[in-house]
Amino acid sequence: MRHYAHLCPFALRIFSVLLMIISxxxxxxxxxxNSHSDNR
Structure with missing residues (x-):
């Protein structure tokens, strides 16, 4: 249980970073x- 609790913040950090990269x-x-349509 303690090990899982220690891993939770790490997973959350990875998830947040992944979300940032995707966004x-x-x-x-x-x-x-948008720039492509502007050129047209």
Whole structure:
């Protein structure tokens, strides 16, 4: 039980970092498509 409790914050940190990376990737993708439509 103690070991699991120690692992919880670590997993939360990884999850938050993954969410951040995904959000940045989506933002870049949106910006790229937006600039592409602007060029048209």
């Amino acid at each position: 940045i990737f989506l933002e870049k993708k949106q910006g790229f498509s």
